[in-house]
Amino acid sequence: AQTVTQSQPEMSVQEAETVTLSCTYDTSENNYYLFWYKQPPSRQMILVIRQEAYKQQNATENRFSVNFQKAAKSFSLKISDSQLGDTAMYFCAHQLSGATNKLIFGTGTLLAVQP
Amino acid sequence: DAGVIQSPRHEVTEMGQEVTLRCKPISGHNSLFWYRQTMMRGLELLIYFNNNVPIDDSGMPEDRFSAKMPNASFSTLKIQPSEPRDSAVYFCASSFGRGANVLTFGAGSRLTVL
Numbered sequence: 001a002q003t004v005t006q007s008q009p010e011m012s013v014q015e016a017e018t019v020t021l022s023c024t025y026d027t028s029e030n031n032y033y034l035f036w037y038k039q040p041p042s043r044q045m046i047l048v049i050r051q052e053a054y055k056q057q058n059a060t061e062n063r064f065s066v067n068f069q070k071a072a073k074s075f076s077l078k079i080s081d082s083q084l085g086d087t088a089m090y091f092c093a094h095q096l097s098g099a100t101n102k103l104i105f106g107t108g109t110l111l112a113v114q115p
Numbered sequence: 116d117a118g119v120i121q122s123p124r125h126e127v128t129e130m131g132q133e134v135t136l137r138c139k140p141i142s143g144h145n146s147l148f149w150y151r152q153t154m155m156r157g158l159e160l161l162i163y164f165n166n167n168v169p170i171d172d173s174g175m176p177e178d179r180f181s182a183k184m185p186n187a188s189f190s191t192l193k194i195q196p197s198e199p200r201d202s203a204v205y206f207c208a209s210s211f212g213r214g215a216n217v218l219t220f221g222a223g224s225r226l227t228v229l
Contacts, residue, residue, distance in 0.1 A: 035217075045208070095216060
């Protein structure tokens with residue numbers, strides 16, 4: 001079964017600082033995809049970054065990067081130069097490859113960026 | 116593209132009433148997902164469709180919940196009869212193809228059952 005665990009319910013960071021959000025997952029499959037989604041107070045779910053499990057190189061999108069450790073089943077998100085607009089709930093998600101493409105989410109981490 | 120369109124954005128109803136939530140996926144997307152978000156349980160996948168066919172409805176909480184996708188551009192999630200514990204935000208999302216499917220979410224429907 002797919003499971004995703006986010007052990008940090010809340011985090012806080014000062015503006016311009018760097019913060020890392022943790023995520024672990026469990027699957028018996030070898031081919032899958034991992035995502036981070038952001039949900040600001042507007043409630044809209046927004047894709048932040050994605051990673052294919054077969055790629056060893058960590059994905060990067062501007063100030064957002066991941067540390068993907070396949071053997072440890074860990075997928076953390078690093079936000080550099082934090083901005084006030086980064087304040088949101090962040091969800092880690094796992095998707096199997098193949099015939100099914102359902103996305104299973106973790107419980108989320110509420111990130112507050114302080115001025 | 117207007118994105119995934121959900122209606123209504125907010126609904127307040129009384130226990131026992133029927134509730135119908137609607138979703139229009141992005142044109143060309145062939146997978147559609149219904150999620151429920153609550154403080155206690157987070158984001159739960161209720162059901163998803165591929166090419167208008169329900170593939171996995173194991174997340175549907177009970178028989179009071181039903182979902183349909185009569186064509187590629189429309190889906191409904193119905194709750195009958197509704198109960199206070201159904202109060203949540205219901206999201207619809209759509210995606211295209213397989214592989215690293217990026218789901219595009221609608222803005223959600225906030226349901227309050229009194």
